[in-house]
Amino acid sequence: MIKPILTVKNLTKRYGEHTVFENINLTVNEGDTIVIIGPSGTGKSTFLRCLNLLTKPNGGQIWLDDQEITAKDVDEDQVRQHIGMVFQNFLLFNHLTALENVKLGLIHVKHMSKEAAEAKAREELARVGLAEQADHYPGQLSGGQQQRVGIARALAMDPRIMLFDEPTSALDPELIGEVLEVMRKLSFEGMTMIVVTHEMGFAREVADRIVFMEKGQIVEEGTPDQLFYHPQHERTREFLWKITELYGKKEKEA
Amino acid sequence: MEWFQLLQRFFGDFMQGAGVTLELTAVGLLIGFVLGLALALAKTFGAPGVSKFATGYIELFRGTPLLVQLFLIYYGLPSLGLTLSQTLSAYLALGLNSAAYQAEYLRGAIQAIGDAQMMAGRSIGLSRWQTIRLVILPQALRLALPAWSNEPISLLKTTAVVFLIAVQDLMAKAKRAATTTYNPIGSYIAVAVIYLVMVFILDALLKWLERKTKIPGLETDTNPA
Amino acid sequence: MDIGRFFQYIASGTAYTLGVTLIALPSGLILGMLFAFLAVYAGKIATRFFSIYSTIMRGIPPIVLLFILYFLMSGAINLTPFWAGSVSLGIISSAYQMEIFRGAILSVSADQMMAARAIGLSKIQAIRTVIFPQMIRIAIPGWSNEAAIVIKDSSLVYAIGVPEILRRAQLISASTQQPFLAYTTAAFIYFTLVFITNRLLNRAEQKLTIPSNP
Numbered sequence: 177m178i179k180p181i182l183t184v185k186n187l188t189k190r191y192g193e194h195t196v197f198e199n200i201n202l203t204v205n206e207g208d209t210i211v212i213i214g215p216s217g218t219g220k221s222t223f224l225r226c227l228n229l230l231t232k233p234n235g236g237q238i239w240l241d242d243q244e245i246t247a248k249d250v251d252e253d254q255v256r257q258h259i260g261m262v263f264q265n266f267l268l269f270n271h272l273t274a275l276e277n278v279k280l281g282l283i284h285v286k287h288m289s290k291e292a293a294e295a296k297a298r299e300e301l302a303r304v305g306l307a308e309q310a311d312h313y314p315g316q317l318s319g320g321q322q323q324r325v326g327i328a329r330a331l332a333m334d335p336r337i338m339l340f341d342e343p344t345s346a347l348d349p350e351l352i353g354e355v356l357e358v359m360r361k362l363s364f365e366g367m368t369m370i371v372v373t374h375e376m377g378f379a380r381e382v383a384d385r386i387v388f389m390e391k392g393q394i395v396e397e398g399t400p401d402q403l404f405y406h407p408q409h410e411r412t413r414e415f416l417w418k419i420t421e422l423y424g425k426k427e428k429e430a
Numbered sequence: 431m432e433w434f435q436l437l438q439r440f441f442g443d444f445m446q447g448a449g450v451t452l453e454l455t456a457v458g459l460l461i462g463f464v465l466g467l468a469l470a471l472a473k474t475f476g477a478p479g480v481s482k483f484a485t486g487y488i489e490l491f492r493g494t495p496l497l498v499q500l501f502l503i504y505y506g507l508p509s510l511g512l513t514l515s516q517t518l519s520a521y522l523a524l525g526l527n528s529a530a531y532q533a534e535y536l537r538g539a540i541q542a543i544g545d546a547q548m549m550a551g552r553s554i555g556l557s558r559w560q561t562i563r564l565v566i567l568p569q570a571l572r573l574a575l576p577a578w579s580n581e582p583i584s585l586l587k588t589t590a591v592v593f594l595i596a597v598q599d600l601m602a603k604a605k606r607a608a609t610t611t612y613n614p615i616g617s618y619i620a621v622a623v624i625y626l627v628m629v630f631i632l633d634a635l636l637k638w639l640e641r642k643t644k645i646p647g648l649e650t651d652t653n654p655a
Numbered sequence: 656m657d658i659g660r661f662f663q664y665i666a667s668g669t670a671y672t673l674g675v676t677l678i679a680l681p682s683g684l685i686l687g688m689l690f691a692f693l694a695v696y697a698g699k700i701a702t703r704f705f706s707i708y709s710t711i712m713r714g715i716p717p718i719v720l721l722f723i724l725y726f727l728m729s730g731a732i733n734l735t736p737f738w739a740g741s742v743s744l745g746i747i748s749s750a751y752q753m754e755i756f757r758g759a760i761l762s763v764s765a766d767q768m769m770a771a772r773a774i775g776l777s778k779i780q781a782i783r784t785v786i787f788p789q790m791i792r793i794a795i796p797g798w799s800n801e802a803a804i805v806i807k808d809s810s811l812v813y814a815i816g817v818p819e820i821l822r823r824a825q826l827i828s829a830s831t832q833q834p835f836l837a838y839t840t841a842a843f844i845y846f847t848l849v850f851i852t853n854r855l856l857n858r859a860e861q862k863l864t865i866p867s868n869p
């Protein structure tokens with residue numbers, strides 16, 4: 177039986193007068209990979225940040241499994257460890273080695289012993305192919321390696337769901353592949369993920385559903401085939417055409 | 431080289447005074463660091479009222495001469511029923527004053543590390559205070575170090591006014607040497623040399639500390655040459 | 656003594672405080688800027704000399720330097736404490752201002768000098784028309800800070816007997832037994848002077864900013 181992991185109902189976010197998005201509804205089932213696309217400034221990052229309460233929504237509700245995490249008495253820190261997040265600019269803890277980056281949450285949030293945390297952190301780094309780089313500081317790693325540490329750091333908390341906010345858009349073209357590869361593997365292993373990205377090859381191959389957001393609204397959502405070959409809205413078609421054009425060019429150059 | 435003969439004659443006296451000067455610097459620096467860190471955190475992460483208070487404190491203490499603060503504490507507080515010894519007054523004035531400057535160095539670094547790292551810390555379930563303690567401060571303190579290194583030296587020089595409330599620091603000894611020998615210029619040059627030596631040693635120490643706390647790839651040099 | 660005259664007595668020291676500042680700051684500016692350009696452009700020996708000058712002057716507490724310079728000057732040319740104090744503070748400030756300007760000159764990139772020379776400007780012309788206008792903008796925040804320091808350091812001439820704000824506060828607190836009020840008043844005046852100076856220089860900085868896209 178299919179079970180929703182994340183349910184979003186009428187989610188609304190404003191900054192003062194400015195409404196970023198209004199009445200967003202979304203259901204994410206166990207094992208789903210959802211790709212969100214849309215022009216910049218549309219509210220995709222803000223939406224992801226609302227999902228793990230890094231930004232407070234102004235209205236609407238979010239359930240993680242059966243718990244309403246937008247309820248008043250919720251322990252946010254408790255919630256966040258179950259929702260992994262990967263950032264566009266990696267945001268590694270720059271004063272800690274790759275291993276220590278992954279260990280930090282295990283020790284201070286999960287209260288694991290030093291030994292257990294160390295073992296688990298090494299395991300997670302191996303999972304993203306960075307066993308060798310465990311003792312490197314972020315400043316000694318390439319962008320692609322840093323982002324993979326970012327993924328390991330989030331995975332180490334054993335999250336129910338992972339959020340990726342344009343995880344490859346700050347990377348040089350030759351480093352994008354290694355990060356997408358890790359994400360592809362995660363998706364096939366059954367991790368539930370929401371990914372904001374414009375890597376259309378990845379989306380087509382991995383996404384169960386693609387969500388097209390524009391100006392704070394979900395314009396259209398559907399399977400990759402539906403969106404690519406039978407878009408219901410003119411705007412979806414235009415946007416997809418624009419980015420595949422761009423993506424195609426990039427691929428040729430690389 | 432009359433100042434050199436003066437230095438020889440009053441050497442013991444000067445060393446005693448230099449000891450007091452170093453004590454004043456150390457105590458002022460310590461009070462200033464603890465209070466300054468609290469002010470910097472209050473200013474960056476505090477509720478609006480708390481943050482305003484911290485800003486006001488910093489502006490007030492940076493906007494008035496230390497000498498006035500010293501006199502206000504030593505001569506002024508007794509009329510409010512709080513009488514402090516000369517040494518305690520000097521400690522307090524130097525500490526309260528240095529706190530304002532240290533708060534600014536630290537705040538700059540905390541803000542530079544700022545929101546992004548806070549978000550990263552909170553995203554794995556660390557609390558606000560945990561993130562400040564485990565993620566932001568370890569980076570901010572390193573980042574602040576090159577700029578902060580000015581403060582110990584600056585404070586050491588600043589202590590030289592406390593002889594005006596008769597604390598027996600190096601300057602007080604110089605004044606005594608000046609009156610007993612009728613040679614003010616020689617006396618003050620002699621202690622100027624001692625101050626210079628202390629500043630050089632302190633500077634070397636701080637440079638060493640900076641090298642020791644450096645993390646590979648973490649750029650802490652905010653003013654590259 | 657009535658309260659109005661109390662405040663007035665302390666406030667009348669402001670003239671001396673301002674006088675000291677308005678002598679010290681510009682003389683420090685002229686010397687500091689001259690030294691900075693010499694240190695950067697006048698060859699190895701000048702660089703070495705001014706680096707030693709700066710290290711020594713900035714390594715000694717201002718009050719110690721003030722005493723040395725004051726006794727040197729009043730012994731040699733018999734200046735009044737006001738003038739000796741003001742000039743001394745100016746000389747002290749010159750070392751700090753030199754560092755501000757030297758840093759600013761160096762941060763206008765060397766490429767700018769090359770580009771200027773490439774279109775045929777002489778070294779002096781290049782400094783005047785290309786380096787100087789850029790350097791001065793970079794230097795303003797640091798200089799603004801130094802201006803506040805000179806205002807506050809003007810209180811040091813208290814120690815050589817100039818009847819500025821702090822000295823007057825001390826005199827009147829002795830005669831009225833109101834030390835807290837007297838020193839608070841003094842603090843308030845200094846604060847106002849520093850505050851106004853900062854505001855004015857901030858405005859100058861904004862006016863001089865070269866437009867660019869964020």
Ligand SMILES: Nc1ncnc2c1ncn2[C@@H]1O[C@H](COP(=O)(O)OP(=O)(O)O)[C@@H](O)[C@H]1O
Pocket residue numbers: 191196215216217218219220221222223
């Ligand atoms: N902290 C904030 N304060 C005010 N406006 C914000 C803030 N964060 C985002 N916004 C606004 O919300 C809108 C959506 O931004 P964002 O979520 O970053 O879009 P996207 O990720 O789709 O490019 C933008 O117009 C942005 O200016």
Ligand SMILES: [Mg+2]
Pocket residue numbers: 220221222342
């Ligand atoms: Mg975004």
